[in-house]
Amino acid sequence: MSAHRLPGTLFGSAVVALGVAVVVASQQIKTGFTYDVVGPAMFSNLIGIGLTLSGIVSVISARRASLEDLPYQPKLNIWPVGLISAALLLEAALISRLGWIPAVATVFVAGTYAFGDRRILSNAVIGLVLATVILLVFTLGLGIDLPLGPLEPLFQGDQ
């Protein structure tokens, strides 16, 4: 197989795999409610079948594709994607414990670093200020609470 057909084939195969998984998982859904003719599993089965079919068609047309048909594919750098992904997952893990400000400032610094800005310290300051301003606007102005983390006791006195 030529290299230019590989991405489309892989993508289509992933869609097929997802479709099959959906059909398999749909068998777990309880059905047989007398008041519901169709039941909750039918739609999810249809979705699984739809995914599978569209995946198969994608694979077929990817294998038929000639070089001119394909969009320009730039070279992909993996490490910036990995860095941002790691930062987002870290944020998910820590946001309720450490609070909004440090979690979001970390994501900000990781984002700027991934896009080639190496001034970690000054970006950390920008991130902290940005996160703090957002927190103050949301908590004081709009009454939507973002997690404070260790800063919690500072704000509890006022209530």
Next chain:
Amino acid sequence: METLALLAQGFAVALTPDNLIWSIIGVTLGTAIGVLPGIGPATTVAILMPLTVGLPPVSAFIMFAGIYYGAQYGGSTTSILLNTPGEAGSMMTAVEGNAMARRGRGAQALATAAIGSFVAGTIGTIGLTFAAPLLVEIALRLTAPDYFALMVLSFATVTTMLSNPTGGGSIAFGIASLFFGLLLGTVGLDPQTGQARFAFGVPELLDGIDTVVVAVGLFAIGETLFMAATDGGKADSLHKLRGSLRMSREDWSRSWKPWLRGSLIGFPIGAIPAGGSEIPTVLSYTLEKKLSKKPEEFGLGAIEGVAGPEAANNASAAGTLVPLLTLGLPTSATAAVLLAAFQQFGLQPGPLLFEHESALVWGVIASLYIGNAMLLVLNLPLAGVWARVMLVPRPLLFGGILVLASLGTYSLNASMLDVVLLFATGAVGCVMRAHDVPLVPAVLGLVLGPLAELQFRRALAISEGHLTVFVTRPLCAALLALSVVVLIAPAIFKDRRA
């Protein structure tokens, strides 16, 4: 005349000092986020949705109207000065407006876009005011199978419209995207039987997956990851604004007819449940080129080529609100996010909303007029400020987008799972972006899927399980047949050409 009385009532609701301030805030924030390159109107509305959660519904939707129009206008500013259209509807503006900016006429391009948006937005909203009550009459007569067929048609057109016809297997890609969205829509408790689907024992998943999380993940995070993977921060060249936004007498005389023609093309196409904003803007561009006394200027910065498509884009945006409000049927990514906003407040757009929440609906429609006027007042003097927002260096810009995306997601339910989902959908969005798979069908599938399933099951409950119910009713059968045609036609034409 009853319509005018209802509209007057709407203005009475919308025109309080508080609500005017919300409208100003909405327009300002909408434009500020909308001008950021890489963030289109749908993402802007999704990111800013949490801001409205604490407000009463009418104020929230007034702010939304401001955000919606602000985001649209911010997007055209970026298209003109940076040549990075945030969505299909601004493509023509990007071509001709950027050409104007290259010749040092960026200020006039922004002005004709702003005034044209105002004219078209107002005409479109007038159209909405009078078309909506008529469509409500029709909508009240539709039955479950008809609704299901309408939704299928909407799926089919959005999927076909957005699939890039040159890529390999693109309609299959679009359909895969749609089914992925439908799949996300089924996660959680089935509303009719209370059975859990695809929740895998995770309690937070039982409530379903939030549209905002998916929209922000697919669009904003997906874009950020893709940009990080491809060029790592290569700056676009920004064209500086020179001089005032004043349009010369010639600019005015070359702009006003395209504004009106663009509005007349954009609104009806936006209003049918199959429109979108790409077709009307391209149509308007072609028409203006044909009618222009100086067709040779097109491509080099003809002001008609900005005025017409920009008006068409805004009028079609107002047009998409017709099926959204009267049928609960979103036909664009932005409309899908707006539908999610309604659902956030426990409201389901459709004919019944006009009956039960008449004050709210007409308040929203009135607020569209207000938001539109506010936009003109704010944006003409502030254009220079918005142009400077775009100068933010790319690393800070994308760092900021990550922060805004976190904010939009986490402030919804304060759930860490949402942040994980944000990342996961972002990763999927990045892969889809890399393969040229359209993202909008996925968002539409997520929002509309549960409603389509509801109508599907209702229809089969009425017919006691006979699928024939979808073909024996003429309207329903016609809509379904049309959907099939829409899906198959591009492939046939492509084969003929080949």
